[in-house]
Amino acid sequence: xxxxxxxxxxxxxxxxxxxxxxxxxxxxxxxxxxxxxxxxxxxxxxxxxxxxxxxxxxxxxxxxxxxxxxxxxxxxxxxxxxxxxxxxxxxxxxxxxxxxxxxxxxxxxxxxxxxxxxxxxxxxxxxxxxxxxxxxxxxxxxxxxxxxxxxxxxxxxxxxxxxxxxxxxxxxxxxxxxxxxxxxxxxxxxxxxxxxxxxxxxxxxxxxxxxxxxxxxxxxxxxxxxxxxxxxxxxxxxxxxxxxxxxxxxxxxxxxxxxxxxxxxxxxxxxxxxxxxxxxxxxxxxxxxxxxxxxxxxxxxxxxxxxxxxxxxxxxxxxxxxxxxxxxxxxxxxxxxxxxxx
Amino acid sequence: xxxxxxxxxxxxxxxxxxxxxxxxxxxxxxxxxxxxxxxxxxxxxxxxxxxxxxxxxxxxxxxxxxxxxxxxxxxxxxxxxxxxxxxxxxxxxxxxxxxxxxxxxxxxxxxxxxxxxxxxxxxxxxxxxxxxxxxxxxxxxxxxxxxxxxxxxxxxxxxxxxxxxxxxxxxxxxxxxxxxxxxxxxxxxxxxxxxxxxxxxxxxxxxxxxxxxxxxxxxxxxxxxxxxxxxxxxxxxxxxxxxxxxxxxxxxxxxxxxxxxxxxxxxxxxxxxxxxxxxxxxxxxxxxxxxxxx
Numbered sequence: 010x011x012x013x014x015x016x017x018x019x020x021x022x023x024x025x026x027x028x029x030x031x032x033x034x035x036x037x038x039x040x041x042x043x044x045x046x047x048x049x050x051x052x053x054x055x056x057x058x059x060x061x062x063x064x065x066x067x068x069x070x071x072x073x074x075x076x077x078x079x080x081x082x083x084x085x086x087x088x089x090x091x092x093x094x095x096x097x098x099x100x101x102x103x104x105x106x107x108x109x110x111x112x113x114x115x116x117x118x119x120x121x122x123x124x125x126x127x128x129x130x131x132x133x134x135x136x137x138x139x140x141x142x143x144x145x146x147x148x149x150x151x152x153x154x155x156x157x158x159x160x161x162x163x164x165x166x167x168x169x170x171x172x173x174x175x176x177x178x179x180x181x182x183x184x185x186x187x188x189x190x191x192x193x194x195x196x197x198x199x200x201x202x203x204x205x206x207x208x209x210x211x212x213x214x215x216x217x218x219x220x221x222x223x224x225x226x227x228x229x230x231x232x233x234x235x236x237x238x239x240x241x242x243x244x245x246x247x248x249x250x251x252x253x254x255x256x257x258x259x260x261x262x263x264x265x266x267x268x269x270x271x272x273x274x275x276x277x278x279x280x281x282x283x284x285x286x287x288x289x290x291x292x293x294x295x296x297x298x299x300x301x302x303x304x305x306x307x308x309x310x311x312x313x314x315x316x317x318x319x320x321x322x323x324x325x326x327x328x329x330x331x332x333x334x335x336x337x338x339x340x341x342x343x344x345x346x347x348x349x350x351x
Numbered sequence: 352x353x354x355x356x357x358x359x360x361x362x363x364x365x366x367x368x369x370x371x372x373x374x375x376x377x378x379x380x381x382x383x384x385x386x387x388x389x390x391x392x393x394x395x396x397x398x399x400x401x402x403x404x405x406x407x408x409x410x411x412x413x414x415x416x417x418x419x420x421x422x423x424x425x426x427x428x429x430x431x432x433x434x435x436x437x438x439x440x441x442x443x444x445x446x447x448x449x450x451x452x453x454x455x456x457x458x459x460x461x462x463x464x465x466x467x468x469x470x471x472x473x474x475x476x477x478x479x480x481x482x483x484x485x486x487x488x489x490x491x492x493x494x495x496x497x498x499x500x501x502x503x504x505x506x507x508x509x510x511x512x513x514x515x516x517x518x519x520x521x522x523x524x525x526x527x528x529x530x531x532x533x534x535x536x537x538x539x540x541x542x543x544x545x546x547x548x549x550x551x552x553x554x555x556x557x558x559x560x561x562x563x564x565x566x567x568x569x570x571x572x573x574x575x576x577x578x579x580x581x582x583x584x585x586x587x588x589x590x591x592x593x594x595x596x597x598x599x600x601x602x603x604x605x606x607x608x609x610x611x612x613x614x615x616x617x618x619x620x621x622x623x624x625x626x627x628x629x630x631x632x633x634x635x636x637x638x639x640x641x642x643x644x645x
Contacts, residue, residue, distance in 0.1 A: 017451030021437050021444070028439040185435030190491075193402060193429045194452040195421065349404070 010203070014196050018204035026174070026212055040166040040220055047162075048155040048228040059130045062089040062097045064111040076112055078137040084130075096289065101127070102149030103316070108134065110142070117143035123150060152316055156231040159224065160311040161284035163217055167243065168250050168278055168304050170213045172271045175205055176254035180267035183258075183350055192348035202342065206251050213247050214240075233318030239311060242324060246307030249331040252338035253303060259342045262350035278304040306330050353416050355380050355499050355530045356401060361410035363396050370396040372554035373410070378499075378547075383521075383531040385545030387538070387631075389639055392551040394534045395432060398503050401532065402429050414499070425453060428497030430488045432504050436476050442487055443472045446494060453495035466490040466520060482513030489520065499530045506540060518543055538631035548631075552639045562631055569637060570629035575602040575610055578623050589613065 027033065063071055063079070063086050071088055073080035089097040089109065100106040101119045107130040109119040118134065121127045134142065182188045191201060218240075224230065232239070257274065261267045281288065281295070282304035288296050299305050310327035313319035321328075354377035363371040371393040378384045388394045399405040401412050403419040414423040436445050446459045457465075463472050466486045471479060479487060485505055492500060502521070506514040514537075521544055525531060535541055541548050542562050549559040558565055582600040586593040590613050594601040604610045607626065614621065 013454075014452050017448055021440060021448045024444065025437055025439040182435075182437075186431065186433060187435045187437060189404065190429075190431060190434045190436075191452075193404060193424070193427070193431075194449065194495075195424045195454075196452050 010197070010199055011195075015200045015204045015207075018191075018196070018201060019208045022178075022205060022208040023212065026208070036166070036170055036216055037220065040162050041223060043162050044155065044159055044224055045228060047158050048230075059084040059107045059126060059133070060105070061086050061130060062100065062106050062109040063087070064089045064091055064094060064097075064109070064113060066113050067091075076110070076116065076138065078110070078134050081133055081137060084133075098147060102147050103152035104149070105152060110134065115143060116140075117145060119145045119147055121149060122146050123148055150231065152231060155228060156316065157287075157312070158285070159230050160308055160315055163220060164246070164282075164304055164308050164311065165279060165284045166220070167213050167217055167247055167307075168275060170216070171209060171247055171250035172254040172257070172275055174209045174213070174254070175251050176258040176271050177264070177267050179205060179255065179258035180261050180264055183262050183347070184264055186350075188348045189350075198343070198346045198348070202255060202339075202346065206248070206255060209251050210244070210247055213251075214243055217243060230315075232315045234314030234320065238314050238319075238321055238324070241321065242307060242310045242314065242328065245328050245331045245335070246303065246310075249303040249307075249335040249338065252335045252342065256338040256342040256345075259345035260347045262347075278302050281305065283308050303331055303334055352380060354378055354413075355415060356532065357413040357416075358397070358401060359411050359413070361397065361400055361412065362408045363393075363400060363405065364408040369554055371400070371407075374551070374554070374556055375410075376549055376556060376559060378530060378532060380530055381528050382546045383525055383533060383544055385541040385548040386532065386534045386551060387536065387541055387548055387635060388534075388551035389536065392639075393554040394551055395503060397551070398501060398532065398534055402427065402501055425455075425495065426498045428492035428495060428500045430485075430492040430500075430502050430505055432507070434488065436487075438477060440476055441473050442468055442476055442479070445476050445487065446490055449491045450494045456495040457493060459494075462490045462493055465493070465523070467516070480513075482509050482516065485509060485513070485517060486520070489517075493524070497529065499532065500524065502531065502533045504534055504536070506535070506537065514540070538635055542631050550635060550638055557638050558634070566629055566631070566634060569634055572603045572605045572629065573607060574627050574629065574633070575604065575607070575614075576600070576625040576627065577602075577614075577619065581620050581623060583619055584617055589617075 061084055065071060065075060065088060069075060071079060071086055079086055091113070094109075094111070097106065097109050098119050101109050101121050104121060104124050104126070107121075107124060107126045111117050118131075120131050131144075179188075188201075253274065254271065257270050258267060261270065278284075281299040282302050283299075284304070288299055300309075306327040310319075310324035313324055313327075357377040359375050361371055361374045362369065374393070374397055376384075386394050386397065396405060400407045403412075403423060412419055414427070437448070440448065443459060443463070446462060450456055450459055463469055466489055468483075468486055468490060471483055476484075476487060489502075489505065492502070505521075506517050509517065518540065521531070521533075525544070531544075533541070533544060546561060547559070548562055548565070549556045551557070558569075560568070577600045579595070579598050579600055582593075586595060586600070589602075591602050591604050591610055594603070602610055611621070614624075
């Protein structure tokens, strides 16, 4: 590996990226606009319903016969399975639900003492019945949708930037004959690949950090963890997706095919990795399948840090998985790489 | 002296077609070697095998007596027939990029005037004319101060002025004692630049040697050319073979006096008569046939 040659290609690729103004602006403005729009739409707390989770005794439906409180109007009651109590309690902690009522045996409920809506919901519950239910207070600041969405949008933007910025570009170089021209010089495939990967890594991390900083000023959002832990997650996550893009581009010589293949890889991640919504309610096989995707792992780790204040130790399994995938993708790319279109 | 490049029994088989069918030749140091042939003759495939870009089906290519390797990649300069460069870079930045890929070579500031790129050094390389792009590609081929320079149809698509400018450049480079391998289908270009030529057809070399020697070997005659309307009478009565083209008549003969006498006897005006020696174009057509091929 010759560092001088690697840096020459790295530098040229950076210039190309920075001078392609329209793509650069899109890379930066798209996620920014998206997060701000969602902050405006969901940040005002304009939903007028109370949201209350109810655990019912086995075999019984949600109806007023079960408890008079269930007759209250303008309340969104939703059923919680006994097995999901932990995550339902976490929703109360994050103000995503106003109250959780367990009607198995003696009624008892969880309430967030920091939540004004929780306070009102509790009043309604206590008014509705004579016999007292047991109170189980929890605490925690509100998690708004925008807090939950922000890591998703930043992760999605990184995914597109990594897959297309490496995958599509390498295919374009191959199709145009630029790779063939390079193959007639002393440059090795490893030097070329490393230069492309490093260039995209530095650029995507810079752009994402910049967006993160601007958003922190414009729409203050929740981050319970350390920003350096987030940086580590972003670097390892970006590496895995760049390697994924490079693997897909190892031998394709048609831009149309590359476009199709990269879209085929990115849309499942868009929908199943939890960018926009959680897969909590989905069948468990689908949830397990989604966890194979690098973006799922990256978002799980990022949300654990930002919403629950996790440190490196807690997100180690996700980081390990991302690292393993990176190595696997690079190994496949290295064996399949071609300079020439045919 | 050891040849710079040596090709032995080179074969390239593609599905259903043998593009190169047992080609052998060698190129001595400092020689400009021209590989000529009609389209589809196997020139580019041969050159790409010599450049190490295409793997031969069989046969071998030696650079200074050794198989192609790291030394060859460091010391060869290659101008492809078509190539794309990285977008959003200027001419100077493109040269700097390629310069840094080699541990030794010529400085960019030296190459820019050598290849007449001063006026366009800071222009985006996507905004160059055909001649400007060819000069940039030549400059890229020269960044490593190559011992051997490959030029694959470097003037195809250029206007006559740009072509002549390019030839001047190549002659400058030749004077520096470099070995050059040139492919072209312009016979004038080959005659002007090459010390030795090889004519390829259907995957084989059918003639090889210095252009003047090849002409002497294949032709003893010269060509008398007349405007068509000046030639009177039935060509079949004429004592020498006559070729009628669209606007002119060509008479080939080794005995010029006899031909002139025959024309005078018929009362043909000789005001527009041209006598020319056989050129490479004639040789090429004689050897490869006149029928059109794709």
